[in-house]
Amino acid sequence: MRTMLDASRVRNPELFAKIVTPDKASEIILDGMNVGVSGFTPSGYPKKVTTALAEAISKGKQCRINLWTGASVGPEIEENLGVVNGIKSRMPYYAASNKSLKEGINSRRVDYIDQHLSHFAQQIDYGFYGNVDVAIIEVAAITKEGNLVLGSGVGNTPMLVKHAKHIIVEVNTTIPLSMEGMHDIYLCAKPPYRREIPIYHVGDRIGSPYVECGLDRIEYIVESDILDHVRTLTPPKPCQVKIAENLIDLLEHEQKMGRLPQDKLLPLQSGVGSIANAVLLGLDKSRFENLEMYSEILQDAVFTLIKNGKIAKASGCAFTPSSYVWKTYAENPDLYNKRIVLRPLDISNHPEVIRRLGVIALNTPIEFDIYGQANSSHIMGSSMMNGIGGSGDYMRNGYLTVFSTESTAKGGSISRIVPMVTHCDHTEHDTHVFITEQGIADIRGLAPTDRAKLIIEKCAHPDYRPMLLEYLRYVETHIKGHEPQDLQKVFNMAIRFQATGTMKLID
């Protein structure tokens, strides 16, 4: 077949015979198969074969697959397969970025199994979910030995490759070859033979720069030149800037009180989205130096902070391949290659490493309650917005764990602070501090009703404080118990929103 691929991308001449069209490659994917794809968020995911499969389905091929990913992926998978009803089930993550898949999940046409992201790879390894029938892996290049040089997202790729019966490789010529060496691929052995993960500093390298695969196991090669379909982050809003300022105040205070090391901060984890970006941009202006990140995904701001000399080392399982990031990277690839390590998802999110390094975990919930439980996934208790992702991995195991969010949503008609979360992803035992634009509630060492008073006072929006205080006063006087809740009234705010479109009382 004619190809644009050359020896820089496909380094063993034997492999050229395996280059096929996406259509041809997609033919091995059959109804009911477990199909694993590379990448993490719209970063490093394959695009050609799934598009071809979707076309075949639209022309009559009977095929619904079980889609195994790192996290959310891009429209060439979710949208294209979503509209033709080609996805039967989905693990371990989904984000509300795609309408047809979201509709499929919330109408329960698509089975979605939400998981802690550190769990999925090992559970594939344990055989909990059956075989990986096909793995489709996007790469920058294939080495002479048939090993895979990845791009901006690692995700669960190494484990998917380990177990795949059929492997299709999409070689994407837009991925800079200079990235080679940025990855650190390490597979944990299964118990009872597992050893420690020997990461003691954010930048430690413990594995191989390639995903080991081998010439024989590569069944098809497809060429690609489609860029990752990155969602643009909106610039921080004033109240997000305020949240970032509150967070930096907290970190400075903790250092002053001797509860954080004095010379430099512990490594930071930062969730996805605009607030996370605002926090990093806030740190850029702070007095903290030599910052380190041990995180899941490295967003745009990480590149800004590396460029500005603020971030010394950053570890993640992917970076966001936005046009800004690629432009910044291209200006000085060596700088970023030295500063960044990309790891498998189960290593970036591993309890062992997070706890050992003492990661400061910063995440954003959908809502949290007066006693300190948090909801990361379900709107009004039922409707999936996005999965729990890695938030549980970091919030359970971090040195200091912070949930930050705006105090309201939907133009003020929803209070993100409620008497009881309508879905619980994080228990009261997992969060130390809550931050909104209103202030900081440090609930460490406080009994439930003291936590409630502080959270309402410091974090709730003034519009909702009286309502929340009234609930607290009611249960304190009418309900016996360590953490008093009135099961008949506890969801009244959510029920009111469902009935009237606002949690506010209408006179």
Place this chain on the structure above:
Amino acid sequence: MRTMLDASRVRNPELFAKIVTPDKASEIILDGMNVGVSGFTPSGYPKKVTTALAEAISKGKQCRINLWTGASVGPEIEENLGVVNGIKSRMPYYAASNKSLKEGINSRRVDYIDQHLSHFAQQIDYGFYGNVDVAIIEVAAITKEGNLVLGSGVGNTPMLVKHAKHIIVEVNTTIPLSMEGMHDIYLCAKPPYRREIPIYHVGDRIGSPYVECGLDRIEYIVESDILDHVRTLTPPKPCQVKIAENLIDLLEHEQKMGRLPQDKLLPLQSGVGSIANAVLLGLDKSRFENLEMYSEILQDAVFTLIKNGKIAKASGCAFTPSSYVWKTYAENPDLYNKRIVLRPLDISNHPEVIRRLGVIALNTPIEFDIYGQANSSHIMGSSMMNGIGGSGDYMRNGYLTVFSTESTAKGGSISRIVPMVTHCDHTEHDTHVFITEQGIADIRGLAPTDRAKLIIEKCAHPDYRPMLLEYLRYVETHIKGHEPQDLQKVFNMAIRFQATGTMKLID
């Protein structure tokens, strides 16, 4: 002072000058102090000084302390200080074993802060809760160097000793000196200097047999001969035996399916109580050999299984010092010394080790819901029965995680399977299998409504299946969403129980 202590218990002659009465020692405990005590459950806790303190309070001393423990302790602390209102706050665990303290916590007179047990020691180390003003430590002996030989419970003792400003040692002459060497005391360094915990097999020893203290830091020594006040386990009921049988079926099935190693089982963790004991006694009759335990507390049955040659190695932070256990131990101390390792609580429960060893986690919830969330702590959402303890440490990090319980409580008037737990300690992402006397629900890889069908069918009591199925049918047809819940109806079973004394519909 005249003393029964001799050089076998107090091995440095200088120390004899520090022997005082409990009254004298208790004088250093002042109002508002943080007081740490040794032990874990009623195992290895001090008895004399707290009793003396309670007496002083009853005679007019103004003193309410912040009590820091391993877990629940015995009546010499909880009952004696509880009735004189001597406990201001309590971390990190409490169990419903003591009436006055339970009443104090549920009336919110006592501030109780419930925590994951693997978290507390490191958070003391991080300075989150202030100083350890006084530590009271029960020991078998004090070495020539002033180091402490513990008894049957380690708990958080090493961290409490590390940080204590004042140390009182209770030397208990009933603890067999032959236990010396059973302990393996290891303190994790603080980030950024922390290394791996080098445990690769259940029996690995990585630390010292003593808690390092030093002669100078021991302020007072008090002698004691009071046995630990152990709560008697009831023999397994028929439905608990059935649960144990179901569990063994599960383990055999997993091995057969190749999802567990073939040659021997992975290490077991087993929670506290009668079901846990039934499970172990069930294993005694099973075909499994060379069992290993990596658990929190080692109950009576562990000694039976070691005696019978079924358990090869057992690691915990304490064992239950019942009269049966002491008698069994005394028959052959060398056997148990070789088989058992007692570790600090943050090591017995450490995510790093639990995940590395691939522990099979077996715990008992108060209730669980159709979607897989579990409540370990609060009755009807408000009233504390017992803390989350180590269940979160094991259920989040285990290789295979199982919640087992009877399907009903209170003579059938409560279904332990409900539409939504009234308090969530374990999210749907943390449990693989639920077991009741009715059957086994393996929910791995199932979407929420499929989980619900299976849990209702396999685990719910027949009396409650129609009610639960009706709820599920209702939300499936009326509520849009990945995990449909009707916030107006979701707690109806609990509300009905509160109103009528039963969850059953009365005709």
